[in-house]
Amino acid sequence: MTTLVSNIGLLVAADGERRNAALVIDDDRIAWIGESASAPAADTRVDAEGGCVIPGFVDTHSHLMFAGDRASEFEARMAGRKYEAGGIRSTVAATRAATDEELLANATRLVAEMRAQGTTTVEIKSGYGLTVEDESRALRLATQFTPETTYLGAHVVPTEFADDVAAYVELVTGAMLDACAPHARWIDVFCEVGAFDVDQARAILTAGMARGLGARMHAGQLGESAGVQLAVELDAASVDHCTFLSDVDVDALAGGKTVATLLPGVEFSTRQPYPDARRLLDSGVTVALATDCNPGSSFTSSMPFCIAVAVREMGMSPAEALHAATAGGAAALRRDDIGELAVGTRADLVILDAPSYIHLAYRPGVPLISRVFAS
Amino acid sequence: MTTLVSNIGLLVAADGERRNAALVIDDDRIAWIGESASAPAADTRVDAEGGCVIPGFVDTHSHLMFAGDRASEFEARMAGRKYEAGGIRSTVAATRAATDEELLANATRLVAEMRAQGTTTVEIKSGYGLTVEDESRALRLATQFTPETTYLGAHVVPTEFADDVAAYVELVTGAMLDACAPHARWIDVFCEVGAFDVDQARAILTAGMARGLGARMHAGQLGESAGVQLAVELDAASVDHCTFLSDVDVDALAGGKTVATLLPGVEFSTRQPYPDARRLLDSGVTVALATDCNPGSSFTSSMPFCIAVAVREMGMSPAEALHAATAGGAAALRRDDIGELAVGTRADLVILDAPSYIHLAYRPGVPLISRVFAS
Numbered sequence: 001m002t003t004l005v006s007n008i009g010l011l012v013a014a015d016g017e018r019r020n021a022a023l024v025i026d027d028d029r030i031a032w033i034g035e036s037a038s039a040p041a042a043d044t045r046v047d048a049e050g051g052c053v054i055p056g057f058v059d060t061h062s063h064l065m066f067a068g069d070r071a072s073e074f075e076a077r078m079a080g081r082k083y084e085a086g087g088i089r090s091t092v093a094a095t096r097a098a099t100d101e102e103l104l105a106n107a108t109r110l111v112a113e114m115r116a117q118g119t120t121t122v123e124i125k126s127g128y129g130l131t132v133e134d135e136s137r138a139l140r141l142a143t144q145f146t147p148e149t150t151y152l153g154a155h156v157v158p159t160e161f162a163d164d165v166a167a168y169v170e171l172v173t174g175a176m177l178d179a180c181a182p183h184a185r186w187i188d189v190f191c192e193v194g195a196f197d198v199d200q201a202r203a204i205l206t207a208g209m210a211r212g213l214g215a216r217m218h219a220g221q222l223g224e225s226a227g228v229q230l231a232v233e234l235d236a237a238s239v240d241h242c243t244f245l246s247d248v249d250v251d252a253l254a255g256g257k258t259v260a261t262l263l264p265g266v267e268f269s270t271r272q273p274y275p276d277a278r279r280l281l282d283s284g285v286t287v288a289l290a291t292d293c294n295p296g297s298s299f300t301s302s303m304p305f306c307i308a309v310a311v312r313e314m315g316m317s318p319a320e321a322l323h324a325a326t327a328g329g330a331a332a333l334r335r336d337d338i339g340e341l342a343v344g345t346r347a348d349l350v351i352l353d354a355p356s357y358i359h360l361a362y363r364p365g366v367p368l369i370s371r372v373f374a375s
Numbered sequence: 376m377t378t379l380v381s382n383i384g385l386l387v388a389a390d391g392e393r394r395n396a397a398l399v400i401d402d403d404r405i406a407w408i409g410e411s412a413s414a415p416a417a418d419t420r421v422d423a424e425g426g427c428v429i430p431g432f433v434d435t436h437s438h439l440m441f442a443g444d445r446a447s448e449f450e451a452r453m454a455g456r457k458y459e460a461g462g463i464r465s466t467v468a469a470t471r472a473a474t475d476e477e478l479l480a481n482a483t484r485l486v487a488e489m490r491a492q493g494t495t496t497v498e499i500k501s502g503y504g505l506t507v508e509d510e511s512r513a514l515r516l517a518t519q520f521t522p523e524t525t526y527l528g529a530h531v532v533p534t535e536f537a538d539d540v541a542a543y544v545e546l547v548t549g550a551m552l553d554a555c556a557p558h559a560r561w562i563d564v565f566c567e568v569g570a571f572d573v574d575q576a577r578a579i580l581t582a583g584m585a586r587g588l589g590a591r592m593h594a595g596q597l598g599e600s601a602g603v604q605l606a607v608e609l610d611a612a613s614v615d616h617c618t619f620l621s622d623v624d625v626d627a628l629a630g631g632k633t634v635a636t637l638l639p640g641v642e643f644s645t646r647q648p649y650p651d652a653r654r655l656l657d658s659g660v661t662v663a664l665a666t667d668c669n670p671g672s673s674f675t676s677s678m679p680f681c682i683a684v685a686v687r688e689m690g691m692s693p694a695e696a697l698h699a700a701t702a703g704g705a706a707a708l709r710r711d712d713i714g715e716l717a718v719g720t721r722a723d724l725v726i727l728d729a730p731s732y733i734h735l736a737y738r739p740g741v742p743l744i745s746r747v748f749a750s
Contacts (some may be wrong), residue, residue: 069730074737078686113741267741268687294682305740311453312643318450358446361453364643365680366488367742 002026004042005373009050009355014342023053025347028375033343044311051370052359054322056120056348057303058329058339059158060271061261061290062149063106063134065138068094070295072330077270081161087296088128088156094127095138101310103141110293111145113301118368120348120374121338122331123148123290125188127155127191132176139183148333149217150186151177154204156195159165169200186237187213191227198226199264205234205338221266232256238288238332243267253285261288262324265298275326289321304360304368311361318358319325346375377401379417384425384730386567390715398428400722403750408718412635414433423726426745427734429697431495431723432678433704433714434729435523435637436615436665439482440513445670452645462671463503463531470503470513478516484548485668486520490677492742495723496704496713497610498523498665500563502530507551514558523708525561525591526552529579531570539728544575548582561612562588565629575602580609595619596641613663613707618642618650629659634707636663637699639684645685646648652699653690663703664696679735687735693733721750 002221003025013033016135022039024032032040073087076317089248095103107124112222114122126138135153153172161168161305176334177187185210196220205215215234219227221241228249231239239253253260260280267274289306292298300306317323330339337346352359353370360368378400386396388408397405407415413416431609448462470478488499501513508530528547536543552562561678562583566576570593580590588607594602596616603624608616614628615636616727624632628635635655642649655662664681667673673679693697705714714720727734728745735743 006464062510069737071731071733071737075733078736079692116742183636209692265739268683269737271687299734299738300740301738302740308643308740312646317454336441355394356446359674362444362446362644363674363676364640365675365677365740367490 002031002047005048005053005055005351006036006039006045007050008036008048010052010364012027012052012341012357014340014345019192021346024340025373028347030341030343030345032345033341042272042302046371050355052352052354052356053251054350054352054357055058055326055339055341056350056372056374057118058121058333058334059119059290059293059303060123060238060288060329061263061292062122062124063127063292063294064110064124064145065103065126065142066091066095066105067098068294068295068301069100073296074258074269076298088283089159091128091295092130092158096131096134099135100141102338103138104144107141107145110301115374116291116369116374117302118350118369119303120372121148121333122146123186123333125148125150125152125208126180127152130155130158132171132179133175134175136179136183139180140274143183149183149184150188151180151184151208151213152190153177153180153190154189154196154200156190165200169203171209172204177207177211179212181208181213184213185362186216188216188218190218191225192218192222200229201227202230205236216240218229219251220249224249228252232258237334238291241266241275242280243272250279250283250285253280254283258287259288261290261332262314263290263292263298264306265290265300268309269298269300274313276315277310277320281316281320286331287324288332289324290329308361308364318361322357347373348375349373377406378419378724379420380403380423380428381411381414381420381728382425383423383428385427385732387427387429387732389470389680389715389720398658398716400748403722405718405720405722410714420479427727427731428508428716429727429731429732430701430713430714430716430727431747432493432700433496433708433747434494434665434678435498435613435704435707436638436639436667436669437497437499438502438614438669439485439499439520440478440501440517441466441470441670442477442481443474443670443675446669448575449644459541462744464534466503466670467505467533472739473507475512479519481518482520485676486672488750489668490747491744492677492679493725493744494678495746495747496523496708497521497559498524498525498708501555502527502529505530505533507546507554510560511553511554514555514577522560525563526555526583526588527565528552528555529564529571529575531565535566540550544578547579552582552586556583556586556588559588561591561696563593564601565578565593566600566605567593567597573605576607580611584609588703590623591615595624599624603627607633612709615640615665616650617655618744625654625658625660628655629658634661634663634703636665636707637685638665638667638668638673639681639689641667643684644673649688651690652695653687656691656695661703661706663697663707665700665704680733680740683736683739693736696736697732722748723750724748
């Protein structure tokens with residue numbers, strides 16, 4: 001089954017931008033890229049009507065396995081209350097109380113929302129269960145949506161372990177890991193004041209890596225953190241947030257393969273200062289953009305919104321922001337089959353109702369996703 | 376023909392917020408509001424599925440009669456080039472060169488985009504023609520979309536009058552006004568360095584008012600301007616931008632009926648500082664929010680986006696931002712039939728795919744408009 005996408009005004013291909021282009025999809029892969037005028041025949045044909053075609057967005061940071069919302073907390077924060085990591089616990093209570101069906105229905109709705117906004121790969125974390133049963137349940141359910149599942153038992157210390165964090169770390173690296181590893185590709189830890197310190201983070205990630213999971217980390221959201229250098233030292237695929245970075249952190253990132261994943265929805269929704277993407281790019285660090293979709297600190301599911309904010313606030317050009325939201329995300333998942341459009345990559349792509357990807361920032365908030373192909 | 380909208384989780388009515396509500400639309404008006412459980416029968420029935428129902432957005436500032444786009448200028452600006460009012464002239468050239476059909480097709484697309492995002496009343500300005508023929512053409516075409524048309528011959532001084540601004544003001548207040556007044560409800564002037572000074576603005580607005588047009592003004596976008604006080608003195612319905620205001624300006628606004636219409640899409644897209652809505656609200660000034668949809672300084676058509684930015688950046692609560700985007704807009708058009716939901720008002724309303732209007736700010740960038748009713 002082949003599909004010709006013709007009349008592409010601007011194609012953002014791996015080897016550069018092409019005008020008046022076309023491409024052929026064969027099953028789940030791109031089989032041909034070239035000029036629209038010389039396109040081969042195919043079983044079906046889609047007219048891009050002069051629109052821009054870009055790779056599907058790769059959203060590498062989301063927390064979709066949850067119940068409840070925190071609209072009141074958001075409203076209070078906008079009236080001046082400070083954001084603290086502890087708010088996570090209210091979602092933990094709601095998530096534990098939810099049925100499998102409720103968790104699936106909520107995630108189904110959000111994944112569909114993401115897809116409609118151009119996201120073709122999504123990573124989903126656990127982290128609102130914080131018991132052996134609830135964490136493994138979340139991951140088991142998450143595998144219905146994506147292979148990119150992340151075990152985040154170390155999201156926050158649950159109330160019942162508040163007086164014995166060491167015992168919780170032992171659980172996370174022991175019985176909980178045993179139950180979760182079969183359903184996860186990645187392990188992650190929230191390394192931040194109010195969550196886990198750098199020694200605990202090291203213990204958690206190395207335990208997961210010993211079980212074959214890849215490492216990821218939350219660090220530098222609320223202040224500078226030794227977690228960033230630990231992530232590089234452990235060759236984590238990504239360290240996420242990176243809002244506060246020392247020069248030593250930036251040098252470490254530039255010297256390693258760990259991607260800096262920036263989450264502007266968080267800063268938008270918590271009124272924190274934005275991360276400085278320009279500094280990272282100028283230092284040679286690979287940058288990704290992701291939504292961090294979660295009911296507490298960033299309830300956006302929109303990669304176009306994140307791109308617009310990254311251009312307004314973080315010193316990225318529209319081209320750099322698009323690259324971070326696609327190829328950057330692929331690098332943060334250590335994938336070479338997604339995030340760019342070339343012969344042989346997966347047929348994950350988006351037709352925009354706009355002549356250029358610049359419009360994702362130039363027309364903020366406007367739904368510009370005309371059609372999404374996901375392999 | 377009556378329609379019952381039932382199962383409204385939260386109804387934002389003129390007399391306050393109601394839970395588990397319903398309303399009945401009779402032709403173009405709201406005929407009944409009450410509890411969902413005691414709703415009367417109607418010819419058709421729409422289930423809001425527990426979503427929030429709000430008034431349709433009233434977008435009182437747009438420049439939809441244009442041709443071309445300025446994506447390259449936007450890209451250059453994001454790379455550091457400063458915004459200047461003179462960029463308007465490149466759209467003037469494209470607009471003059473466009474056919475009626477091209478202008479109508481572009482505006483049709485943008486009005487549909489606005490409607491899909493919940494806008495049920497839109498004001499449309501001329502201002503990219505700047506000749507008698509091109510300004511009157513723009514307004515004649517704009518009347519196909521809305522009764523809220525605004526003559527903005529005084530948008531910028533066209534190149535051909537650069538050496539004789541007085542002659543252009545004479546044209547705007549003479550032959551151009553004669554040709555445009557039959558197609559316009561309002562007259563507007565861009566009172567700013569690089570456009571028109573306060574004496575010219577006074578001459579232009581008073582000439583329009585003498586022909587029965589209501590007064591509006593652009594002022595305080597790029598710096599403080601005596602235009603704000605002039606707008607209040609002339610009892611203009613609205614003074615738009617208000618990014619830079621002196622204490623005397625705020626006092627003048629608080630003492631008059633002129634609405635301060637804030638346009639956060641402009642600051643987002645030009646990297647200017649945001650207007651301080653909090654200061655205006657605390658002083659008792661009526662505030663409206665609008666998109667300023669135009670290809671130069673703010674190419675968003677999204678009122679939800681403007682609400683989200685107003686909450687993040689301008690000190691408004693979600694409730695205040697919603698009010699500004701609905702009732703505030705109605706006040707800025709001196710209308711009492713739109714912008715709020717009560718028995719007798721127009722049946723312009725939006726069902727959100729969310730339990731509360733808070734989600735318009737809490738879920739930035741996410742398309743939450745489930746269904747739009749426009750009378």
